[in-house]
Amino acid sequence: MPVILIGFMGTGKSTVGRLLAESMNQSFCDLDELIEKEAGMTIPTYFDTYGEQVFRQLEQDLLKKAIDEYDILSTGGGTPTISANQKVIQAAMGRTIKLDAPIDEIRARIGDDMNRPIFKKLSQQAFNELKEKRDAIYTKFCDVIIDTSQKNPREIVAEIKALIYSNTDELNYASL
Numbered sequence: 001m002p003v004i005l006i007g008f009m010g011t012g013k014s015t016v017g018r019l020l021a022e023s024m025n026q027s028f029c030d031l032d033e034l035i036e037k038e039a040g041m042t043i044p045t046y047f048d049t050y051g052e053q054v055f056r057q058l059e060q061d062l063l064k065k066a067i068d069e070y071d072i073l074s075t076g077g078g079t080p081t082i083s084a085n086q087k088v089i090q091a092a093m094g095r096t097i098k099l100d101a102p103i104d105e106i107r108a109r110i111g112d113d114m115n116r117p118i119f120k121k122l123s124q125q126a127f128n129e130l131k132e133k134r135d136a137i138y139t140k141f142c143d144v145i146i147d148t149s150q151k152n153p154r155e156i157v158a159e160i161k162a163l164i165y166s167n168t169d170e171l172n173y174a175s176l
């Protein structure tokens with residue numbers, strides 16, 4: 001039963017997923033890293049070379065493989081917004097956890113890191129609107145939401161582990 005971390009850019013999916021896997025001694029995959037490995041180039045270069053649509057196809061192809069193979073998966077910020085990916089995530093019957101943070105904290109975390117092509121191309125207002133729009137999708141497809149603001153990654157890992165090891169009813173409130 002995989003643990004799948006979803007959420008907007010900069011909410012900490014990669015950081016927390018890696019730490020969580022380490023602390024549980026489980027296998028870990030960061031979908032963006034898998035894409036970069038398979039493509040043989042960075043995501044910004046892939047976007048520049050092939051465009052977002054081709055990127056989304058590769059992301060979709062690798063999501064299925066990663067969900068089948070790994071215990072803990074950190075997705076990309078856009079992964080759960082594609083309907084084919086939503087079906088794959090739901091079919092995995094895992095624990096889908098949305099990480100969240102206020103937009104100002106996300107900006108502070110990712111700063112001017114231009115490794116995120118979606119962030120790079122959007123105005124401040126469009127970025128804010130994208131977060132709102134995507135948040136509704138993440139919420140619909142997750143079992144639980146973890147607010148990561150003002151918490152360090154280790155505290156978030158502890159929170160996730162407490163949820164995993166507690167009554168699973170709590171993990172289902174968001175999808176009711």
Ligand SMILES: Nc1ncnc2c1ncn2[C@@H]1O[C@H](COP(=O)(O)OP(=O)(O)OP(=O)(O)O)[C@@H](O)[C@H]1O
Binds near residue numbers: 152
């Ligand atoms: N809880 C946290 N508190 C403060 N900074 C954090 C926290 N979690 C992650 N960060 C920092 O925020 C930045 C983004 O984190 P990370 O890359 O893990 O996010 P992400 O959700 O995987 O983003 P993306 O969707 O773009 O892959 C990194 O610099 C990371 O060190």
Ligand SMILES: O=C(O)C1=C[C@@H](O)[C@@H](O)[C@H](O)C1
Binds near residue numbers: 076115118
């Ligand atoms: O939010 C997004 O659409 C993206 C987030 C990153 O994780 C990468 O998957 C890519 O940069 C696209």
Ligand SMILES: [Mg+2]
Binds near residue numbers: 013014015030074076
């Ligand atoms: Mg990431």
